[in-house]
Structure formats: structure tokens, C-alpha cells
Amino acid sequence: MKFTKMHGLGNQYIFVNAFKETLIEEELPSLAVEVSDMYTGIGSDGLILIGPSDVADLKMRVFNKDGSEAMNCGNGLRCVTKYAFDKELVKKPTMTIETMGGVIVQASVTLNKKGTVELVTVDMGVPRLRPVDIPFTGATESPAIKESIQVGEEEWQVTAVSMGNPHAVIYVENIQDAPLTTVGAAIEKHTRFPEGVNVEFIEHLSETEMHFRVWERGSGVTQACGTGACAAVVSSVLNGFSKQGDEVLVHLAGGDLFITWDVDGRVWMKGPCETICEGEYHKKVDRN
Numbered sequence: 184m185k186f187t188k189m190h191g192l193g194n195q196y197i198f199v200n201a202f203k204e205t206l207i208e209e210e211l212p213s214l215a216v217e218v219s220d221m222y223t224g225i226g227s228d229g230l231i232l233i234g235p236s237d238v239a240d241l242k243m244r245v246f247n248k249d250g251s252e253a254m255n256c257g258n259g260l261r262c263v264t265k266y267a268f269d270k271e272l273v274k275k276p277t278m279t280i281e282t283m284g285g286v287i288v289q290a291s292v293t294l295n296k297k298g299t300v301e302l303v304t305v306d307m308g309v310p311r312l313r314p315v316d317i318p319f320t321g322a323t324e325s326p327a328i329k330e331s332i333q334v335g336e337e338e339w340q341v342t343a344v345s346m347g348n349p350h351a352v353i354y355v356e357n358i359q360d361a362p363l364t365t366v367g368a369a370i371e372k373h374t375r376f377p378e379g380v381n382v383e384f385i386e387h388l389s390e391t392e393m394h395f396r397v398w399e400r401g402s403g404v405t406q407a408c409g410t411g412a413c414a415a416v417v418s419s420v421l422n423g424f425s426k427q428g429d430e431v432l433v434h435l436a437g438g439d440l441f442i443t444w445d446v447d448g449r450v451w452m453k454g455p456c457e458t459i460c461e462g463e464y465h466k467k468v469d470r471n
């Protein structure tokens with residue numbers, strides 16, 4: 184299987200051109216686990232397939248490193264856009280991408296003076312705020328803003344947002360103290376999120392700047408989460424920390440994204456992505 188390894192702010196995935204490569208559907212979850220293993224595979228946060236779509240220029244399928252299939256991935260979308268432009272799968276700077284979250288995304292590339300992709304801007308669509316659409320059970324109001332959730336003997340306040348995949352946003356005073364591996368891991372599998380959830384911890388610096396860390400559903404701690412950054416800005420507008428229509432600088436562990444929840448209700452994400460390497464992967468053979 185030929186592959187390309189790319190990253191968006193350190194959020195790294197193995198990309199496969201499903202226009203050319205034929206993969207067995209039933210083996211995709213186990214293949215994602217295999218290639219993600221840093222010791223016996225390639226090493227990544229998951230596997231992304233780029234293939235044909237009946238309703239868009241391309242279709243993106245994302246499998247997390249634990250084999251579960253994700254509905255959307257912001258960093259993955261930026262990488263798919265660059266890949267499609269670089270490989271001439273789409274011969275125009277603006278394209279549409281179908282995701283498993285039922286979202287048709289419009290994305291465009293910005294080229295530098297050398298004619299290579301410098302930034303990718305993605306229209307992430309309209310956030311879903313009704314608890315039933317996230318899904319988030321037990322919330323009495325829509326949207327669910329600073330909803331109390333029990334984790335062990337502690338209560339945490341979360342704001343729930345879907346960007347085609349579910350997010351729980353929590354505000355902390357110091358991002359360095361964010362309990363990613365404890366509270367983040369517990370909330371990911373909390374019973375009030377029946378399909379699991381990505382958990383974001385946010386420290387606000389100003390109305391237009393924030394620190395961000397994430398525990399991703401199915402992957403754990405990652406360097407960046409594009410949909411999570413979008414959800415964080417939406418949440419911050421809902422909580423009165425930021426203003427709708429303003430561009431917000433989000434500092435992720437792997438770098439920066441620029442996010443705007445515009446006055447028309449759509450969320451825009453702008454940021455870089457890079458190709459790391461290309462190669463050929465030889466699938467493991469079961470010798471038992």
C-alpha cells in the first residue's frame with residue numbers, strides 16, 4: 184500500500200489515495216491500528232482515506248489510532264486539501280470534501296511565491312448546538328453552556344458543541360495544569376456522551392487569543408485538533424469570552440490556527456499543513 188504521511192500542527196496521519204489503492208473495508212479498523220503503531224507500523228494519530236464522492240470533489244474517511252472511525256477531522260481536512268492539490272486530484276485551488284459527519288466542506292489553498300501550498304482555509308460549516316445532535320444526554324437547555332458533569336468526586340463545567348463530531352469544552356486558569364490524561368480521558372467515555380467526545384481545555388488570554396490542549400476521542404493526547412479549535416471558539420462566543428465575527432488566534436501544542444465564527448453562523452479555519460514523507464507499507468501477516 185502506497186502512503187503519504189502528513190501533519191497539521193503535529194496532528195499526524197497516514198493518507199492513502201483510495202482512487203488508486205484498493206483496501207478491504209472490513210480490514211480498515213485493524214489497518215489503522217497497525218499503521219499508527221510507532222514501533223511496528225509507521226506511527227501516526229490514525230489513517231485517512233481520500234477517495235471518490237458522489238456529492239463532492241473528494242471524500243475523506245478518518246480512522247483513529249484505536250481503529251474507531253471519526254466523523255470529521257479539521258487538521259485532516261487541511262492535509263487532504265493540500266494532498267489533492269499537490270497530486271492534482273483536483274485541478275483548482277478551491278474544492279469540496281465530503282466527510283462521514285454528513286458535512287460537505289469547502290476548502291481552498293493559499294500559495295506562496297514558489298507556487299506551493301502555504302496555508303489552507305476550510306469552511307467548517309455551521310456548528311450543531313442542540314444536545315441531541317452532539318449527542319449529549321441530560322442537558323436541559325440548548326445550547327448546553329457550562330453544563331455540570333460529574334467525574335469521580337469532582338464536578339466540571341462543559342460546553343458541548345458538534346462540528347460534525349462531538350466536543351466538550353472546559354475552561355482552566357492555567358493551560359499547563361489542564362488534566363488531559365485524567366479528566367479528559369474520563370469525560371471522553373462519560374455516559375452522558377453516548378458516542379464519546381473530544382475534550383478541550385482552554386485558557387483565555389484575550390477576546391481574540393487562547394491557549395488550547397486536547398484529549399481526542401479514540402486517540403488520546405494529540406498536538407492539535409482542528410475541529411476542536413473551532414468548537415473552542417464557538418464555545419467562547421457562547422460563554423461571552425469572544426465576539427462572533429472576530430478572528431481568534433488559537434495556540435495549540437503543535438502550532439497556531441486562526442478561527443472565525445462569522446456572523447452568518449459558519450466557522451472558518453485557517454492554518455498550515457505539511458507533507459512528511461511518502462512510502463510503501465507492507466501489511467502484517469498473521470502467521471498463527
